[in-house]
Amino acid sequence: MPLFGPMITRPSEEGELALIADLQSGEEEAFNRLIAQYAPSIYRVAYRLLNDPADASDTAQEVFLRVFRGIGRFQNHCSLKTWIYRITVNAVSNQNRWWHRHRAQEISLEAQDNVWVSRHVVGKGRDPFESVLSQETQELVQKALLRLPESARTVLVLREMEGLSYEEVAAILHVSLGTVKSRLARARQALKVELEALLAPVQEPLPAWSPAD
């Protein structure tokens, strides 16, 4: 049994094997099917890890470019899905490194939080109070998630948000199953700590006006 990437991540479906064969023979239709199948999830993962729609879009394009260039060397050691997610995680990691080197000092003219909240309004038909509360909660969770280290954020996104199995996460990150479990436990704990820190009451000076006035 291999150390990383257990046997259950091997492609067992005939459809996937046929798709891989078509991709390796360079069929354009096969690439179109691959894009339709994986582009939304790749974009979601990149967005959740980078928190920038433009960067997420660039990363998704970069991922498929790497798939196009590397599909000839793909040898079915893992499933196509695992391989594409691994490329995505690596591309995001490279993007983060580039961001820290080049853009860390830049200040965006957009207020990211407001953009995020306005873009992801949920429950439009619900009670406005509940809607706002839900938005604020989601905003807090997203903010806490972004404050986590990259490795913790990655494992949480892959497991909790994308719903991948432990084995798939282990194969994507190229670590053992036990490492995934311990990383996930630490990441949840860290996220809880970050949320507690964000929810802690801010020590502000007393207002100048009081009801006694």
Place this chain on the structure above:
Amino acid sequence: MSAAMLRCWIYRKLLTAHLEESLPGVLCQTVSRHMASCADCEEQWQQLRSVSLLLRQLPAPAVPPDLELQIRLRLSRERRRSQQPSWSWRWGNLLSPFALPGAAGVLLAVVIFGAFFPLLNQPVRADSSDVPLTLRTPPRLRSSGPISLNSSMEGLVVQLLVDQNGRVADYQILTGNYTSDDVRVLRNLLLFTVFYPATLFGHPMPDTIVFPLRDVSDQTFLSKNAG
């Protein structure tokens, strides 16, 4: 650390697995019983479950409608780029029409160079008109008068004093049988005989030579006093 705290610490290590519902049945029931009796562990578990639920309830970001189109465009550009011939192929294709004329030109140049090189590289030969640069050179016969010698005179050997102008200034018969007529003929011969004068460091100077008369006919002489 008390026993109760130690027990809670152990159970809290199992909370993540309990959350994932990956604990064996018996252990799962044990953890549940502990949480029913321990408010702190129950709170920890609820918080972890809330964190997990909050993450799963985060709305999926809206995928740009033109994302697939952008990806397909980029792949199309990449496919077109990868199908373009390589630079080595392009250069080869560009230069192939000139290959035969070029090779022929080079071959012709080699043949011409090989044919003319020996002419260009001839060895330098000494010119007979060169002035000898040795320290001292003897007199040499330049020309003699049109006087025929009889057989008895050809056996004579004379010693000549040649001045710096190449003219015979004095003579002395060393060997051979001769008559008074032979001496007259010899004087006439020497009167019309011209030598290249002897030289010292390239400058003409008088010198003596031993001169067999039979050498006059073939314009050679032996210089026995040279050196």
